[in-house]
Amino acid sequence: MEESKQEIQSLTNQELISKVDFLAKEERRITVEVLRFLREIERRQLFAELGYPSLFAYCTKALRYSESAACRRIEAMRAMRDTYEIESKLESGELSLSVVTQARATLRQFEKSARTKVEAEKRKDVMLSMCGKSKREAEKSLAIEFPAALPLAPIVQRETFRGTTRVTLEFNEDEMKVFEEIRRLSGRPQNLKETLLRIAAKELTQLKKARGETPVRRKQSPSPAVEKKEAAPSAIHSSKERRRAIPVAIKRFVWENAGGRCEYRNPRGERCEGRHALEYDHVAPVSLGGLSNRDNLRVYCRQHNALSANRLLGSKLMAAYIPALR
Ligand SMILES: [Zn+2]
Structure with a gap:
């Protein structure tokens, strides 16, 4: 052949x-x-x-x-x-x-x-x-x-081979005018990249202020994706939700213990490399009486959270949440 x-x-x-x-x-x-x-x-x-x-x-x-x-x-x-x-x-x-x-x-x-x-x-x-x-x-x-x-x-x-990142942006006429106006009003020729970096730096400072982060980098804080899952205290009503809510101190412990990475291991013992869309997974699910304590929590990426829920609760129930199973 x-x-x-x-x-x-x-x-x-x-x-x-x-x-x-x-x-x-x-x-x-x-x-x-x-x-x-x-x-x-x-x-x-x-x-x-x-x-x-x-x-x-x-x-x-x-x-x-x-x-x-x-x-x-x-x-x-x-x-x-x-x-x-x-x-x-x-x-x-x-x-x-x-x-x-x-x-x-x-x-x-x-x-x-x-x-x-x-x-x-x-x-x-x-x-x-x-x-x-x-x-x-x-x-x-x-x-x-x-x-x-x-x-x-x-x-x-x-x-690039230099280890930098080259970004290609496309602006229409109106969008480009904004930068031309900045150039005109500031009275000096400005490099587009510098303008964007200055605006980004301002935005970053504002965001840090709004989130109460000091300019000094904190060692390791929960990622925004995980933070988002925290419910405001007033939103917690039912007893089930109360059990599901995870105290911040426990979250931090579990997160640091996992090193901010998904903790799933495949049958060969190899660990998942997922660092995005991480969620706190209850080893024994809340619906089966699992508690939100250190021993019953782990950090899983969305896929592995779904996989473990799927195994525990039966694929029929979970099919509603995973389009590919439908
Ligand atoms: Zn994973």
Whole structure:
């Protein structure tokens, strides 16, 4: 099956062309096959069981896809799940992973900026109208159809070899005028980056003041994601909620004990690397009489919190909270 260098060199032009044509088709077929498997892995939440905080982490770490390759595959897999017809279009090459990713990103931005939901039927039409388009052509037609999505064009961030981050920003005329006005009123030429950094520094000082943080960095405080879950005392009414509420001192203890990382370990004992969307998880759930004390609490990422709840309370009940299980 696999040709050596000599064998390839001895092929006729015709053979060379038809062989590479065959291989490109195989490549697409295998890609779609990978997507089908990813869909099932997501449905079973298997990546969480293996100790990954997300399907994305699983794709980059376990399957060794680059971040952008993982992103494109996950987007295409979800598009395939939403619209059955996409599968064959990907396989035939009429749709590419990057065009599908682009279309889904535009739809998301449109929904966010227009504060509306695009109906399933319309989504399908949009996706299928991308068939045969290059990435550039797709971008163009999406921009015409969803102008509202434009101001939220993604901010491109790239790490450079120097260890810095290069950010590409796109401003429309009105947005750019703000900076021109600042330049005009201050009477001196200003570098856009400096202006943005000055504004950011002011914002940071204000936020620190509002949150009672001194300018000196505190050693390790609970992340905002966890802090958010704290209910105001007046919001606590039922006895169940009272049991669920976790005293701040206990939270701090549990958080520091976990080192601000998800504590889940897979069957091989490897620990999850999740540091985002962390939640306090009751080892014995509140609904089964579990208490909010040091021994019964741990820090889990959202995926692993859901996984443990799922195991304890039965998947039927939890299916309502995890879309992929429905
Ligand atoms: Zn986790």
